[in-house]
Amino acid sequence: MRVFWKRHQLLNHLLLLLGVAFLALPLWLVFASSTHDPGTLIREGMQLGFGGKFQETYYGVLTEKKGFTEQVTAATMMLNSLILGLGFALGKIVVSMTAAYAIVYFRFPLGGALFWVIFTTLLLPLEVRIIPSYKVVADLGMLNSYSGLIIPLIASATGTFYFRQFFRSVPDELLEAAKLDGAGPWKFFIDILLPLSRTMMAALFIIMFVVGWNQYLWPLLMTTDESYNTIVLGIKSVMQNIDGNRLPEYNRGFALAILALVPPVCIVVFFQRWFIKGLLESDK
Amino acid sequence: MTTLTLQGLRKVYPNGTEAVRGVDLEILDGELTVFVGPSGCGKSTLLRMIAGLEEISSGDLLLDGARINDVEPAHRDVAMVFQNYALYPHMTVRRNMSYALQNRKVPKTEIERRVLEAAKMLQLEEFLERKPAQLSGGQRQRVAMGRAIVREPKLFLFDEPLSNLDAQLRAQMRVDIRKLQRQLKVTSIFVTHDQIEAMTVGDRLAVLNNGELEQIGTPMQVYSQPASEFVASFIGSPRINLVDGEVKSGVLSFDGFEVPGFTDISDQPVRAGIRPEDLLVGTSGTKLQVDLVEELGSDELLYCESPSGQDYRIRRPGGSGHRSGEAIDVSVQKEKIHLFHKSSKKRIN
Numbered sequence: 015m016r017v018f019w020k021r022h023q024l025l026n027h028l029l030l031l032l033g034v035a036f037l038a039l040p041l042w043l044v045f046a047s048s049t050h051d052p053g054t055l056i057r058e059g060m061q062l063g064f065g066g067k068f069q070e071t072y073y074g075v076l077t078e079k080k081g082f083t084e085q086v087t088a089a090t091m092m093l094n095s096l097i098l099g100l101g102f103a104l105g106k107i108v109v110s111m112t113a114a115y116a117i118v119y120f121r122f123p124l125g126g127a128l129f130w131v132i133f134t135t136l137l138l139p140l141e142v143r144i145i146p147s148y149k150v151v152a153d154l155g156m157l158n159s160y161s162g163l164i165i166p167l168i169a170s171a172t173g174t175f176y177f178r179q180f181f182r183s184v185p186d187e188l189l190e191a192a193k194l195d196g197a198g199p200w201k202f203f204i205d206i207l208l209p210l211s212r213t214m215m216a217a218l219f220i221i222m223f224v225v226g227w228n229q230y231l232w233p234l235l236m237t238t239d240e241s242y243n244t245i246v247l248g249i250k251s252v253m254q255n256i257d258g259n260r261l262p263e264y265n266r267g268f269a270l271a272i273l274a275l276v277p278p279v280c281i282v283v284f285f286q287r288w289f290i291k292g293l294l295e296s297d298k
Numbered sequence: 299m300t301t302l303t304l305q306g307l308r309k310v311y312p313n314g315t316e317a318v319r320g321v322d323l324e325i326l327d328g329e330l331t332v333f334v335g336p337s338g339c340g341k342s343t344l345l346r347m348i349a350g351l352e353e354i355s356s357g358d359l360l361l362d363g364a365r366i367n368d369v370e371p372a373h374r375d376v377a378m379v380f381q382n383y384a385l386y387p388h389m390t391v392r393r394n395m396s397y398a399l400q401n402r403k404v405p406k407t408e409i410e411r412r413v414l415e416a417a418k419m420l421q422l423e424e425f426l427e428r429k430p431a432q433l434s435g436g437q438r439q440r441v442a443m444g445r446a447i448v449r450e451p452k453l454f455l456f457d458e459p460l461s462n463l464d465a466q467l468r469a470q471m472r473v474d475i476r477k478l479q480r481q482l483k484v485t486s487i488f489v490t491h492d493q494i495e496a497m498t499v500g501d502r503l504a505v506l507n508n509g510e511l512e513q514i515g516t517p518m519q520v521y522s523q524p525a526s527e528f529v530a531s532f533i534g535s536p537r538i539n540l541v542d543g544e545v546k547s548g549v550l551s552f553d554g555f556e557v558p559g560f561t562d563i564s565d566q567p568v569r570a571g572i573r574p575e576d577l578l579v580g581t582s583g584t585k586l587q588v589d590l591v592e593e594l595g596s597d598e599l600l601y602c603e604s605p606s607g608q609d610y611r612i613r614r615p616g617g618s619g620h621r622s623g624e625a626i627d628v629s630v631q632k633e634k635i636h637l638f639h640k641s642s643k644k645r646i647n
Contacts, residue, residue: 185382185384187380187381187382187383187384188386190349190351190371190378190380190384191378191380191384191385191386191445192386193350193351193370193371193372194349194350194351194371194372194376194377194378194398195372195401195445196373196398196401196402197372197397197401201401205386205397206386206388209388210387210388212388
């Protein structure tokens with residue numbers, strides 16, 4: 015009986031390990047390949063084994079200036095991505111929270127209608143309005159700047175909707191108690207709504223940070239100066255770098271892909287507990 | 299000294315519903331006044347108008363003689379205990395209680411002193427660092443009261459504060475609130491739909507129905523001299539017996555009963571109200587058939603029916619040995635009968 019039980023467990027674990035391998039293998043392939051030299055990769059394809067050139071490749075990628083104009087290192091690109099991701103996520107949270115606050119707690123003409131106008135922008139994804147958006151950013155002289163990269167993106171119908179639903183579920187008595195306690199609209203927002211929305215904000219932050227980090231089309235169009243390149247754009251520029259007799263540096267491309275993965279993974283791991291809490295429950 | 303005067307207060311909602319239809323009322327200093335009535339009678343709306351959470355459509359609200367219709371809730375110097383307590387879930391008990399004082403820029407040492415004093419009074423000292431979610435219903439209720447007490451307001455408002463508690467705790471809190479209010483001598487208004495709660499807690503009862511004030515008086519006045527048919531039937535448990543009758547040449551007759559002595563009342567059809575304990579079972583009087591006997595120990599309730607099909611409730615001391623199916627003789631004294639006008643439903647005797 016005991017033996018059977020153990021064998022049974024072994025089978026479970028084998029199945030689970032198989033699943034893990036299935037999910038992790040591509041990642042491992044990319045990582046292992048990034049530690050070989052480009053010649054090996056071109057001759058023998060992707061490598062399963064560790065190549066031993068880890069330090070050279072990653073150190074090189076992070077410090078050597080590359081790209082078309084040979085101006086940016088991977089470190090700069092990661093910083094750009096980080097600024098974009100953080101600005102994108104924080105901006106969206108601030109804008110959608112204040113918008114939802116106005117819609118839920120203040121009565122102003124067309125307030126309800128305005129919400130639905132915001133909501134319908136969901137039907138117009140960035141790709142659909144990218145040319146007018148580009149025109150606006152260009153006319154404002156914001157091309158090739160962080161503000162140009164971030165500000166046009168921070169309005170969020172999803173976020174506004176999300177916070178509106180949350181604020182509406184906060185009992186009215188809390189607002190009334192705060193009124194009697196002498197808290198004005200500003201104090202109520204800071205002292206009561208903000209702390210109550212903590213988990214909501216964390217959940218939205220993770221989602222939005224990853225979305226911002228992974229932006230491709232937008233930074234590609236808004237920045238022509240390579241010093242504003244994000245890491246997602248950088249991968250492409252390395253892989254495309256075939257001129258004459260030089261081999262494409264696949265190892266570096268793979269290294270960039272791994273580097274591009276690290277921050278979002280860190281954020282998700284770090285905020286995971288709050289994230290799940292934010293999606294499942296709210297501590298009202 | 300705090301007196302609150304309501305003069306012709308009306309509340310009309312934008313959709314045209316009239317929740318409060320002109321209430322005139324004086325809340326006396328240091329008293330606990332209870333607003334009581336069935337749900338939808340406007341008692342909560344009236345309380346929220348006093349708190350400033352609901353706009354006043356017309357009429358005047360005077361606190362110590364000064365009109366406060368348009369004063370912000372925060373500046374009215376009233377504190378409110380909400381039905382679901384409305385504690386701030388992310389703040390500790392201590393912060394919940396001190397928040398209003400912090401917003402009013404009360405000095406730190408003073409806040410500390412008042413919070414500790416209130417906590418001591420409400421036996422909350424050991425819970426000061428806890429969050430509301432870690433407290434039981436009764437403790438949350440006490441925190442909500444503590445939050446009101448530390449403000450040292452002119453007026454306490456209680457909006458059905460006991461309705462979320464279980465029966466035993468409710469009885470306990472009823473007594474506690476009463477004692478606390480006596481001790482602090484703060485003018486208070488207490489809203490409830492429970493007439494027993496109203497009778498036991500209040501110095502005075504304001505009975506509301508349909509947005510109008512039906513009667514104001516001490517619990518005993520309201521019970522023994524109901525001003526209208528509504529008050530008579532709403533206050534008192536089991537319900538008062540109400541029967542159609544007629545006064546003719548000073549004699550009241552209803553459903554086989556003949557009671558003389560109503561000489562000051564002109565001949566007219568009336569409604570007669572008799573409390574269940576005022577129907578006397580004896581050897582003479584009108585015959586009633588006992589349908590059901592409810593033994594409550596000290597008391598018993600007899601559910602009876604007259605030959606004409608009218609139902610009566612009679613309350614008697616327990617252990618009388620009456621059985622269902624039995625016929626009993628019932629009489630009533632003239633002084634115990636409440637007469638109401640047939641159409642206006644107002645008291646006429």
